[in-house]
Amino acid sequence: MDDQTVARRLLACLDLTSLNDDDTAERIDALCDRALDDRFGVRPAAVCVFPQFVPQAFRRLDGSGVAVATVVNFPHGGTHWDSILAETKKALADGADEIDLVIPFRAVLSGDLFLVRDLVEAVAGVCHSHEPPTHLKTILETGALEDDFSITRASRLAVEKGADFLKTSTGRVPVGATPEAAASMLRVIVEHRAATGRLVGLKVSGGVRTVADAAVYLQMFDEALAPVTAHPDNFRVGASSLYDDIVRVLS
Numbered sequence: 001m002d003d004q005t006v007a008r009r010l011l012a013c014l015d016l017t018s019l020n021d022d023d024t025a026e027r028i029d030a031l032c033d034r035a036l037d038d039r040f041g042v043r044p045a046a047v048c049v050f051p052q053f054v055p056q057a058f059r060r061l062d063g064s065g066v067a068v069a070t071v072v073n074f075p076h077g078g079t080h081w082d083s084i085l086a087e088t089k090k091a092l093a094d095g096a097d098e099i100d101l102v103i104p105f106r107a108v109l110s111g112d113l114f115l116v117r118d119l120v121e122a123v124a125g126v127c128h129s130h131e132p133p134t135h136l137k138t139i140l141e142t143g144a145l146e147d148d149f150s151i152t153r154a155s156r157l158a159v160e161k162g163a164d165f166l167k168t169s170t171g172r173v174p175v176g177a178t179p180e181a182a183a184s185m186l187r188v189i190v191e192h193r194a195a196t197g198r199l200v201g202l203k204v205s206g207g208v209r210t211v212a213d214a215a216v217y218l219q220m221f222d223e224a225l226a227p228v229t230a231h232p233d234n235f236r237v238g239a240s241s242l243y244d245d246i247v248r249v250l251s
Helices: 003-012 025-036 051-061 081-094 105-110 113-129 148-160 179-196 211-225 241-250
Strands: 014-018 046-049 067-072 098-102 135-139 165-167 201-205 235-239
Touching: 003 014, 003 211, 003 241, 014 025, 014 201, 014 241, 025 046, 025 051, 046 051, 046 098, 051 067, 051 081, 067 081, 081 098, 081 113, 098 113, 105 113, 105 148, 113 135, 113 148, 135 201, 148 165, 148 179, 165 179, 165 235, 179 201, 179 211, 201 211, 211 235, 211 241, 235 241
Parallel strands: 014 046, 014 235, 046 067, 067 098, 098 135, 135 165, 165 201, 201 235
Antiparallel strands: none
16 A cells, blocks of 8 residues: 555544643644544544543534544553542543543453453443443553563453453553554454454554554554454554654645
């Protein structure tokens, strides 16, 4: 594929993100305005913002076809069930279309797998019982899990308990998305699809800044799931600066 075709596909699969501790209402308005720009005939799949900005993003994007995603249990992957479930329910009530949940990734390393499994199942239940049903993306924090065994274990727990997407990273640890981590996650996605017929999506985030960076993951997905190809329903890239490089390529 030529660069413009790749860039256009990536734009359609982009979660245009602003998760900065100093985010303001003005910055979120500007983010939404970028998402609404349809000069290339395609818009990002979603914007991803902190929960306090969900009502604002919902009002700005309502009816545009651009979804509102938000983060829960972010970025530390805590274990306080009541607050995690309450945060999820409030985000949905405020207009969120998609929930990006940070799993208790340290529990994967310590072997407390029931905690991870049960939390994903509980949050998935909240998301899927909402009207309309909401996508749940589970953030594994692969840079903290480090090895293939831990990433595979976390991926299996998440997909078995209802995750709609596996997501690499919060972007808050030194190591973000890597092809090695994505390969581990894709193996679980392929395995789960073969066993159940359900296709779980992949979202890469953390350090994906250019079309060339993101194209690696797009190609990996296409090759692993062929003849299925990457589409907003099954593949996302979470980024902010990537948008600027997409615009550069398409311009």
